[in-house]
Amino acid sequence: MSSHASQGIEFDEPLIFERGAPGRTGLSLPPLDVPAVEPADVFGALARRTPARLPEVSEPEVVRHYTRLSQKNFGIDTAFYPLGSCTMKYNPRVNEWAARLPGFSRLHPYTPEDHMQGALELMLRLERQLAEICGMDGVSLHPAAGAQGELTGLMMLRAFFRSQGRSPRKVLIPDSAHGTNPASCALNGLDAVAFPSGPDGVVEPETVARLCEKHTGDVAAIMLTNPNTLGLFETHILQLSKIVHDAGGLVYGDGANLNALLGRARPGDLGIDVMQFNLHKTFTTPHGGGGPGSGPVGFKRFLEPFRPSPVVKEVGEGGTITYTLDHDRPQTVGRLRSFYGNWGMMLRAFAYITEMGHDGLRAAAEAAVLNANYLRARLGDTLQVAYPGVCMHEVVFTDRDLCKELGSKTVTMDLAKRLLDHGFHAPTVYFPLVVPGALMVEPTETETRQTLDDFVETVKGVVKELREDPARAHGAPFNTRLRRLDEARAARKPVLRWTPKE
Ligand SMILES: Cc1ncc(COP(=O)(O)O)c(C=O)c1O
Numbered sequence: 001m002s003s004h005a006s007q008g009i010e011f012d013e014p015l016i017f018e019r020g021a022p023g024r025t026g027l028s029l030p031p032l033d034v035p036a037v038e039p040a041d042v043f044g045a046l047a048r049r050t051p052a053r054l055p056e057v058s059e060p061e062v063v064r065h066y067t068r069l070s071q072k073n074f075g076i077d078t079a080f081y082p083l084g085s086c087t088m089k090y091n092p093r094v095n096e097w098a099a100r101l102p103g104f105s106r107l108h109p110y111t112p113e114d115h116m117q118g119a120l121e122l123m124l125r126l127e128r129q130l131a132e133i134c135g136m137d138g139v140s141l142h143p144a145a146g147a148q149g150e151l152t153g154l155m156m157l158r159a160f161f162r163s164q165g166r167s168p169r170k171v172l173i174p175d176s177a178h179g180t181n182p183a184s185c186a187l188n189g190l191d192a193v194a195f196p197s198g199p200d201g202v203v204e205p206e207t208v209a210r211l212c213e214k215h216t217g218d219v220a221a222i223m224l225t226n227p228n229t230l231g232l233f234e235t236h237i238l239q240l241s242k243i244v245h246d247a248g249g250l251v252y253g254d255g256a257n258l259n260a261l262l263g264r265a266r267p268g269d270l271g272i273d274v275m276q277f278n279l280h281k282t283f284t285t286p287h288g289g290g291g292p293g294s295g296p297v298g299f300k301r302f303l304e305p306f307r308p309s310p311v312v313k314e315v316g317e318g319g320t321i322t323y324t325l326d327h328d329r330p331q332t333v334g335r336l337r338s339f340y341g342n343w344g345m346m347l348r349a350f351a352y353i354t355e356m357g358h359d360g361l362r363a364a365a366e367a368a369v370l371n372a373n374y375l376r377a378r379l380g381d382t383l384q385v386a387y388p389g390v391c392m393h394e395v396v397f398t399d400r401d402l403c404k405e406l407g408s409k410t411v412t413m414d415l416a417k418r419l420l421d422h423g424f425h426a427p428t429v430y431f432p433l434v435v436p437g438a439l440m441v442e443p444t445e446t447e448t449r450q451t452l453d454d455f456v457e458t459v460k461g462v463v464k465e466l467r468e469d470p471a472r473a474h475g476a477p478f479n480t481r482l483r484r485l486d487e488a489r490a491a492r493k494p495v496l497r498w499t500p501k502e
Contacts, residue, residue, distance in 0.1 A: 004079075004454070005423030010481050013068045015498060016055045026059035053500060072481065074425050080451050084394040084428040084440025085178065085229055087259070087281040094355060095284060095348035104347055109339040113324055120323035123340065124312045126350045127296075130277055133353075133361070134255065135268025136298035139277075141341040142308040146256050148336060149276025149295030150184035150223075152308060155333040156299060157221055157250050157274060158188055159306040163331060168220040168249065172211050174203050176230050176432045181223045181254060190220055197434065201230040201387040205239045212247035219249035226267070227257045227392035229432045231372065231440075241271025250274065255298070258282045259444075260369055260393035263362025267298075274299045283349035294345035305331040310340065367445035368393040371452060375441055378456045382463050386435045393444075399437030402463070406470060412437040417484055418462045418476040424455060 081088035182192035198204040253275035309332035383397035399411035416426035
């Protein structure tokens with residue numbers, strides 16, 4: 001079995017608050033060169049009476065602490081990370097260079113507009129790049145994650161209906177959808193109507209037509225992920241868009257899987273009215289995990305009045321163009337977060353798109369799809385492919401047959417855990433929910449054939465081991481710092497608070 005992982009020393013690292021000693025410091029501040037101020041004179045009752053309990057540590061202690069924490073992490077910079085759906089895409093170093101340019105990184109969000117013309121221009125240019133890539137008329141960079149982009153898109157859709165004197169509530173969502181789709185509906189006060197995908201894993205027009213009839217006059221939208229979370233292209237997308245539009249609804253595109261379509265197809269040309277981009281999944285920014293990421297929203301012209309505010313605007317023409325922030329947006333859904341979005345992510349995405357250009361993005365999409373199909377073809381006789389046929393950027397396997405053959409219920413979990421011992425991050429497991437024992441593999445475009453072959457040989461080896469010595473994999477992982485965790489307990493009784501010892 002192919003394996004490049006071995007064991008090395010890792011440290012038990014306490015919290016930084018548990019390190020250090022009173023008076024220890026890593027700072028050397030210059031002498032005060034302004035008059036000293038008594039905090040109570042300035043802040044009154046709000047002034048702190050006791051010092052904050054901050055760690056008192058030396059510089060090497062801080063450096064070691066964070067280096068050791070980073071060593072506990074498995075990242076895309078460490079090894080192959082074939083996490084389906086969530087996508088761990090390599091973040092090129094040129095992005096980091098761009099994001100660290102002092103003129104950008106030191107920009108304060110309260111900087112007057114005439115001092116941040118370059119930043120405003122870059123934001124507008126990124127909006128236009130994303131709009132062009134997706135066939136949309138406009139893009140807002142405000143949302144801080146894909147999920148927040150969904151929330152924003154649905155808010156805009158509701159505001160649009162309200163402006164028309166309507167308030168339809170039903171949002172049709174196939175059972176393969178990401179969990180954030182129904183959650184975004186619920187946060188918008190909309191009703192998610194789940195429906196089954198067809199036997200070949202894609203949405204069937206007849207099902208959607210039936211639902212539109214059942215909820216006549218109350219269909220706000222269909223939420224479609226394309227390619228869907230089974231890694232399949234929604235082949236009836238044009239028909240689906242028409243059915244929902246004819247029923248008075250709009251088409252929301254979950255653009256999380258856009259990586260497979262770049263330069264090949266544009267959601268806007270497929271009938272999508274509003275969509276979110278997950279910059280981390282397509283445009284190589286770090287994954288925000290619902291937080292400091294970026295999930296811009298693309299929309300068709302009729303939704304423009306409702307986009308988040310403020311909006312970057314170009315004023316003048318030719319050599320006299322300036323950029324300004326337009327706050328006068330009476331129909332806007334408002335602000336989604338502080339300031340204008342996650343600036344560092346915008347810089348990284350802009351650097352990536354600009355470097356790749358049209359041909360580069362298209363080549364990336366093609367390689368991502370090719371790599372997924374290579375794994376599908378090479379592993380198809382070892383693991384069972386959930387939906388036979390060509391896939392897009394990710395391939396979903398099921399452990400159904402292997403569980404039956406081995407009399408086990410945990411083949412997917414055992415395989416995933418055993419892969420860790422060989423230095424591979426596990427693929428996504430047990431999602432999408434419609435596939436029993438799903439194992440969802442997304443190799444992305446940057447992996448070499450050699451890495452893919454190593455992965456294939458390792459998976460084959462683990463499956464062989466499962467047949468010969470099932471207890472071994474069931475006890476895995478063995479080489480990681482922590483052994484198999486009680487995931488139910490970790491989810492239900494997480495320890496989230498730390499209280500200092502007196
Ligand atoms: C299909 C799909 N929709 C939505 C999301 C949510 O995106 P985010 O994690 O950026 O909030 C994801 C996760 O990457 C996803 O795969």
